[in-house]
Amino acid sequence: MGNIQGLYPKSNKSKVSFLKELTLEEDPMFIALTETHLATNVKDSEIGITNYTLYRADREGRSHGGVMVYLRHDLAAHTKTLLSHSNGVIELLALHITNINLIIVNCYRPPQCNLESFSKALEKLNEVLETTPHAMTDVIICGDFNFPFICWPDGRSSGGTLEDQAQAKLLLEIADKLFLNQHIMEPTRRNNILDLFFTNNQESVSNCRSEKTIFSDHNIVYINTTYIKSKTPQDSMTPPNMTPFASFNFFSQKVDWDQLQQDLRKIDWKLALQGSDPNTTLNTLLRILLEVCTAYVPRKSNKKDRRYSIPRDRKILMRKRANLNLKLVNSTNETQRLIISSKIEDIEQKIKHSHEEQRRTEEHQAIENIRHNPKFFYSYCKKFLKTKSQIGPLVTEQDTITDAPKETCQMLAHQYNSVFSIPKTQPSSTRRPRT
Incomplete structure (x- = not known):
């Protein structure tokens, strides 16, 4: 606080x-x-x-x-x-x-x-x-x-x-x-x-x-x-977009958008998706899109997703800061406390500079991508314009909380079904003629 x-x-x-x-x-x-x-x-x-x-x-x-x-x-x-x-x-x-x-x-x-x-x-x-x-x-x-x-x-x-x-x-x-x-x-x-x-x-x-x-x-x-x-510890939280498409790098300059769009236009979607139940239709749609993306979109590198981790240089600085603060609490020598406080201030200045430099770099990359990859620019801007609403955790009937995907889906489906009603159709005699 x-x-x-x-x-x-x-x-x-x-x-x-x-x-x-x-x-x-x-x-x-x-x-x-x-x-x-x-x-x-x-x-x-x-x-x-x-x-x-x-x-x-x-x-x-x-x-x-x-x-x-x-x-x-x-x-x-x-x-x-x-x-x-x-x-x-x-x-x-x-x-x-x-x-x-x-x-x-x-x-x-x-x-x-x-x-x-x-x-x-x-x-x-x-x-x-x-x-x-x-x-x-x-x-x-x-x-x-x-x-x-x-x-x-x-x-x-x-x-x-x-x-x-x-x-x-x-x-x-x-x-x-x-x-x-x-x-x-x-x-x-x-x-x-x-x-x-x-x-x-x-x-x-x-x-x-x-x-x-x-x-x-x-x-x-x-x-x-x-x-x-x-x-729900942070290191166990499931990152968003854990779909087959999350492995593709749609921000890459190597994406062949023209050919990708041509291939999608050639598909007879009505024929491909007709006569199927909703789950089969969804799976068919995802399979086709996945095949097209595989042909024209490069994969991301196999590096670990770092969106939820601290960069190594700042992690080291923050650990040093924590250790110095512990020494400051335990120190009774005023001269020693002043020296430690000065070191802490120097480390926080480096942390601040690192954050500012990262922000400048991200902004520069977004601006550089406006012409040839506007998706990159707009995705950067959008994260400052709209809050991502997380689904869950939800409170169960037993007054416990859960963020398990399957249980969350079942709870939401039950809630929607409990309030669903069939829309009333307007009597034919009162319908207005089309103009």
């Missing part, structure tokens, strides 16, 4: 890529971000992460602000949005993961916030939380609250304006009411604890650390919890 200080700014679009690779390395349950600076002109497809569902509450009426949560797909299948709120000053997002009975609240309260706006936002949150049995429901409230004058862990106020102290009191009253404890004890921006993490299940949190990063002026906060691990 943390304040991202603009998730997708024009000046630095490598933040999303960095988060994607963190999810591949860490497989977090969720990522909570504040100050996303998003608006309707930024599509979900531009900031999406594979195997995670995106929930966002953008600031309304003004720029900046905003909160969002990336939630792992296996949990999103059981999740309801309880609150998505912005009053132009405060943003709140509340999600209920029903299968583990956990409510996650993400909040952004800016500096110099007025009491009325914060009070009204907390009233909405109270309304949501009062509808759940708190004694049985786990609650996490996290976000950037900008209360540097609160001393933790006791929650005493030391400084701050009277209005800020009044707002801090409202937050602490909710914490006392729900038996929430705050777990972040290390500075999250310079020497201040601005980002907070409350929970009413103290045993669910086993570790909390704050790490500096070049991707924001706030630290990244890692929270280890005892909640369920992924039921």
Whole structure:
């Protein structure tokens, strides 16, 4: 979790890529971000992460602000949005993961916030939380609250304006009411604890650390919890397009499109497909297309599909970064800590440069292919314009989740059959004559 200080700014679009690779390395349950600076002109497809569902509450009426949560797909299948709120000053997002009975609240309260706006936002949150049995429901409230004058862990106020102290009191009253404890004890921006993490299940949190990063002026906060691990690990997820055609390189300049189209036009499709049941028709169609593609489309190289893996150079850098962060946590020597922090910053600069260089290369390739292979260009552009909706995981009648292809098909077929009805035909006497 943390304040991202603009998730997708024009000046630095490598933040999303960095988060994607963190999810591949860490497989977090969720990522909570504040100050996303998003608006309707930024599509979900531009900031999406594979195997995670995106929930966002953008600031309304003004720029900046905003909160969002990336939630792992296996949990999103059981999740309801309880609150998505912005009053132009405060943003709140509340999600209920029903299968583990956990409510996650993400909040952004800016500096110099007025009491009325914060009070009204907390009233909405109270309304949501009062509808759940708190004694049985786990609650996490996290976000950037900008209360540097609160001393933790006791929650005493030391400084701050009277209005800020009044707002801090409202937050602490909710914490006392729900038996929430705050777990972040290390500075999250310079020497201040601005980002907070409350929970009413103290045993669910086993570790909390704050790490500096070049991707924001706030630290990244890692929270280890005892909640369920992924039921659909990323390395076992079935990549899309696993058909016989996935082995063909349709982006190659060696594809003989003219001859391919001529061969397809010569086929008597009516004769080839007539008198067959749907499965036989589909198999015949695929067989013919496969034969034509085999003749005129080159195969892809036998390299492993790397769409879901981190390039080797960045994987090495990220491992070095993780090892240095571990040394930083365990080090008590201030001089040594400064040296380690400098090394971490240098590694993150290299990671950022690698992401930017990869993006430039992909954009250049797409532009170069506009004339002779427009399919390559449009496929590159389309991934930033449309979110790919994953089918599943689905919740079974036994309240378990499944992503098995056969079971998913059977569940969808059962659902469609249960709501299917024969269309009513219009009486012939009322039909209008054709013109």
